[in-house]
Amino acid sequence: MKYYPTELEKWVERLYINMAVHSANDIDEYIICNHLNIHFFKRPLPSFCYETSRFKSITVDIRLSPKKQREVFFHELAHLLRHAGWQLKGMPPAFRQLQEWDAKRFVEYAALPYHMIKSIDFTQHNLIPSMVNTFKVTPELCERRLTRIYEKSEVYCY
Template sequence: MKLKYSPTPLESWVSRFYLSLGIREPNDLVESRIAKALNIFLVYKDVPSMSYEFGRFRSITIDKRLPAKVQRERFYHELCHILRHAGRQIMMPEAFRELQEWDARNFTRYAALPLHMITTFDFKQPGIIEVLSEQFRVTPELCVERLKRIRNRVRYLAV
């Protein structure tokens, strides 16, 4: 039996997007670098994290009271809203807002641990969750979710 992994369209898109920005390895995943490349004003304040767009002005505010790894995850979440969503959530129906939040959580998994980077890791390695958490500077919980999604998409092929 041979393993076959089929990435989701979003997962593939995130890797292509990062590669187009020259982001190839975990150390390249720097919030300020990504924001600058996309002309997004990035600020850290003692307020809840949020994204904002008005015309061509785009900004992401990250709650600096959160732990560093959670701040990073919040950046990816808010980045998704800017890249993939339109409208003001405060004015939209609850079901649509929930769909956007689901999409932002899903995007965060792929943006935090992009496919083109994690394929270099041995997922059977002892302590792989801690290794990924440290390398990508995200919470172990997010790493567990990401690996669980990968395992759910693996197919076994007869050789």
Template sequence: MYNKMGITKPSLINEQTISRYFEIFLKKKPMNSSFHIFGRYRDIVIDEREPLEKQREIFFHELCHILRHAGIQSMMPTAFRELQEWDAQHFTQYAAIPHHMLKYIPFQEHDVVNQMSLMFQVSPELCEMRLEQVKRRLQTTRNITY
């Protein structure tokens, strides 16, 4: 997806570019974040009172709901709503810190989390979650025997 948009390195990840690509209006207002779909019209509203790194995470979370989910959460069973939220959390990790950009991360540095946070413009907490996911994936791959 990012390569088609010309997003090849962390500094090029841009909410406006991604929104335009998917024909989604992006708005920042002093109100709770949300997404809306009315026929072909789609928008994401981000709470501008949040820190910038949190705004980026909110954007990816709401983008996931638009691209991958259907239905009105308030009308669906709790388990299904929780599944959608779980999916949106994981989507946020992958979209904010994409696999093909892991090569830019200085894994050997003692302050890797802070460097990732600055590089990808997301919270250190999200970076820690993504690092743990990468470590788990590597361990799983190493444990596979052929």
């Protein structure tokens, strides 16, 4: 199987390498926020990100499961790092949809970075549970990520 990472996957890899995030154990929301000068909060309220001038913050709903909290964190991080404008006010629907599509891809790539998963044996029996445990994300996210990898891969038959 031959896979070519997308530009967004390469961008996430460079971001992580610059922060010394080399393994699944290194993926930590607080450390990532510290490197990026983003304030990180967990509160019992709907998740959101906020940016004004030099202040950036991510608030994640603590009522969600820990795995879902991680995924929501990456979604909000995508908005801070990659998007402009306030979605709730005056943004054309097509532009908002594009940002949401991009954030969804970013979650997959940041939570399950290719430079960390490329060494995994994709034929192992308990692949999804193993990835869920290693990367601390939901089985649904692992399945989506693997499906995209398989769809984009070139399979060589000899």
